[in-house]
Amino acid sequence: MSLKQWLALLAFYVSYLFFGASVFYHFEHKLETQKRAEAKQNQLSLNDLLLKSFKPMDVSLRDSILNEISSFCEKSVHNDTTEYLEKPYIWNFYHSFFFSFTVCSTVGYGNISPTNTFGRMFMILYALVGIPVNGILFAYLGEFFGSMFTGLYRLYHLYQKNLNKHYKPHQFGFLAQILLYFCPGIVLFIFIPACLFSYFENWEYSISVYYAFVTLTTIGFGDFVPTFGSLQEQQFGVFFRCYQVFIIFWFITGLGYLVMVMGFLAKGMRSKKIAKLETLVASNLRSRNERLWQSIQRDRIFVRSIFDELYLLNYKVF
Amino acid sequence: MSLKQWLALLAFYVSYLFFGASVFYHFEHKLETQKRAEAKQNQLSLNDLLLKSFKPMDVSLRDSILNEISSFCEKSVHNDTTEYLEKPYIWNFYHSFFFSFTVCSTVGYGNISPTNTFGRMFMILYALVGIPVNGILFAYLGEFFGSMFTGLYRLYHLYQKNLNKHYKPHQFGFLAQILLYFCPGIVLFIFIPACLFSYFENWEYSISVYYAFVTLTTIGFGDFVPTFGSLQEQQFGVFFRCYQVFIIFWFITGLGYLVMVMGFLAKGMRSKKIAKLETLVASNLRSRNERLWQSIQRDRIFVRSIFDELYLLNYKVF
Numbered sequence: 130m131s132l133k134q135w136l137a138l139l140a141f142y143v144s145y146l147f148f149g150a151s152v153f154y155h156f157e158h159k160l161e162t163q164k165r166a167e168a169k170q171n172q173l174s175l176n177d178l179l180l181k182s183f184k185p186m187d188v189s190l191r192d193s194i195l196n197e198i199s200s201f202c203e204k205s206v207h208n209d210t211t212e213y214l215e216k217p218y219i220w221n222f223y224h225s226f227f228f229s230f231t232v233c234s235t236v237g238y239g240n241i242s243p244t245n246t247f248g249r250m251f252m253i254l255y256a257l258v259g260i261p262v263n264g265i266l267f268a269y270l271g272e273f274f275g276s277m278f279t280g281l282y283r284l285y286h287l288y289q290k291n292l293n294k295h296y297k298p299h300q301f302g303f304l305a306q307i308l309l310y311f312c313p314g315i316v317l318f319i320f321i322p323a324c325l326f327s328y329f330e331n332w333e334y335s336i337s338v339y340y341a342f343v344t345l346t347t348i349g350f351g352d353f354v355p356t357f358g359s360l361q362e363q364q365f366g367v368f369f370r371c372y373q374v375f376i377i378f379w380f381i382t383g384l385g386y387l388v389m390v391m392g393f394l395a396k397g398m399r400s401k402k403i404a405k406l407e408t409l410v411a412s413n414l415r416s417r418n419e420r421l422w423q424s425i426q427r428d429r430i431f432v433r434s435i436f437d438e439l440y441l442l443n444y445k446v447f
Numbered sequence: 448m449s450l451k452q453w454l455a456l457l458a459f460y461v462s463y464l465f466f467g468a469s470v471f472y473h474f475e476h477k478l479e480t481q482k483r484a485e486a487k488q489n490q491l492s493l494n495d496l497l498l499k500s501f502k503p504m505d506v507s508l509r510d511s512i513l514n515e516i517s518s519f520c521e522k523s524v525h526n527d528t529t530e531y532l533e534k535p536y537i538w539n540f541y542h543s544f545f546f547s548f549t550v551c552s553t554v555g556y557g558n559i560s561p562t563n564t565f566g567r568m569f570m571i572l573y574a575l576v577g578i579p580v581n582g583i584l585f586a587y588l589g590e591f592f593g594s595m596f597t598g599l600y601r602l603y604h605l606y607q608k609n610l611n612k613h614y615k616p617h618q619f620g621f622l623a624q625i626l627l628y629f630c631p632g633i634v635l636f637i638f639i640p641a642c643l644f645s646y647f648e649n650w651e652y653s654i655s656v657y658y659a660f661v662t663l664t665t666i667g668f669g670d671f672v673p674t675f676g677s678l679q680e681q682q683f684g685v686f687f688r689c690y691q692v693f694i695i696f697w698f699i700t701g702l703g704y705l706v707m708v709m710g711f712l713a714k715g716m717r718s719k720k721i722a723k724l725e726t727l728v729a730s731n732l733r734s735r736n737e738r739l740w741q742s743i744q745r746d747r748i749f750v751r752s753i754f755d756e757l758y759l760l761n762y763k764v765f
Contacts, residue, residue, distance in 0.1 A: 175519050201493050202520035239668030249657040339567040350557030439757050
């Protein structure tokens with residue numbers, strides 16, 4: 130695939146993600162609005178019931194009971210009509226885009242997922258196109274990263290040779306090669322981004338590392354997912370937007386890197402197969418050359434016999 | 448990889464899954480027991496508080512209020528000490544095994560996930576070995592399914608030829624081939640198992656189809672996961688055990704089938720590359736043959752000139 134074709138496919142993929150995001154956003158945002166209204170209704174009616182039930186009681190005791198119930202339920206039973214309005218929507222456009230991406234890359238966190246039959250059926254059709262496109266795109270991205278990586282590695286050797294004429298590159302075994310490929314990537318794509326996750330999400334560092342690992346291996350549990358905190362936007366302002374963009378960027382490059390490593394491993398395994406094939410072809414070629422040489426020899430003998438006869442003829446004539 | 452090696456790897460993988468299951472079961476079951484005790488404590492103290500708060504009130508009204516709160520919270524606030532004892536554990540051995548498998552296959556439902564730092568770190572180390580082993584195992588399983596599938600396809604053609612001497616196999620295009628590979632698999636691995644899921648899980652059929660699709664593509668949202676119902680074991684008895692085993696079996700064959708289809712698609716794409724290479728080699732060969740032929744022609748002309756000279760010599764002599 131040429132770079133032009135790849136870029137065309139990338140453009141298609143990005144517009145496909147935006148298309149998916151628009152559809153999911155349109156339908157799920159509406160459903161979420163309905164569900165929020167219902168939840169609000171339930172909350173208010175329960176609050177009403179509770180207030181009616183404890184009649185002659187002082188206000189502070191009543192409030193403390195409501196607090197107890199709220200903390201037990203992990204949602205408010207107070208008469209706070211503003212809370213639901215302030216909490217940001219789960220199905221905003223960014224999360225819809227993020228969701229489309231997690232579908233196509235098969236990460237599938239599942240902290241948000243389609244909530245009705247239409248959404249589920251659309252998701253299936255959407256994934257049927259998105260997963261192969263994503264796969265092809267990342268396969269070539271991985272290849273590109275691989276050639277870049279080996280290029281850098283070669284440059285490093287050249288540089289070392291310039292410094293020291295007697296420099297000889299190390300020959301690494303299979304396991305050492307794996308470590309060589311993995312270590313810089315693990316630092317770059319897991320340990321460094323994990324600092325950012327800890328900062329923006331207020332997670333323990335071990336949880337951030339765990340999240341990065343679970344995402345890049347496409348396991349995607351969804352027990353921890355970034356950018357879903359309800360106060361992040363107010364707290365970090367414009368940096369939060371940068372962080373949201375960074376996550377998409379990290380996701381793409383990280384997956385590309387992982388595909389690259391997988392490609393190296395597969396090549397290492399395949400190269401053994403190819404070596405076997407090569408010896409087979411070489412032995413075939415050798416035997417064919419020998420046969421060719423034999424037939425040439427035969428021809429030479431035949432031609433010489435003709436010449437000999439002709440000369441004999443000449444001699445006879447003389 | 449020979450069948451023997453594959454079976455050895457399979458044996459290793461299965462024991463690795465059992466090992467993971469034991470570790471997760473051991474730690475998470477303990478944590479779950481603690482959490483259940485805490486939840487029970489919270490429930491009872493809230494119940495106590497509520498009963499104290501509505502003092503002079505008739506029992507049926509009080510119960511109806513408790514019911515309202517319970518349904519709002521989606522967990523009981525009654526003083527029912529038996530409920531928590533009866534509800535089956537989430538982290539039983541089967542679910543631990545299932546969890547290990549979802550980690551190694553990168554499905555990662557995430558409806559259950561490690562709950563403390565030790566569990567998370569262990570999961571990372573566990574996946575580092577499990578994912579590659581799973582990948583290699585399924586790559587070969589997919590290859591095996593592929594050869595079985597093409598074998599069956601060939602047998603069908605032979606059978607058709609025996610019936611009808613003039614039978615010619617259809618030549619399918621790329622898209623038609625994809626459909627040919629996909630259709631039987633979709634019926635066998637999605638639509639038929641979905642009936643079972645609907646029966647045992649009491650899901651709508653569309654949800655069962657959605658679950659099967661989300662699982663086999665390794666998206667794994669985890670919004671619907673089988674065998675987690677709290678009453679299934681009592682309701683279906685021994686059939687539930689069979690169903691649990693069936694799910695593992697379905698999972699393995701379904702993933703193998705999907706890898707097979709992916710392999711066919713990749714081969715189809717690669718075969719285009721190979722076809723290009725072949726035409727290149729063929730044109731090289733042709734040009735080389737032509738060059739060879741030209742040189743042979745030259746040699747023939749040269750030899751003929753010698754012969755002619757010799758004959759001339761003869762004539763001269765005569």
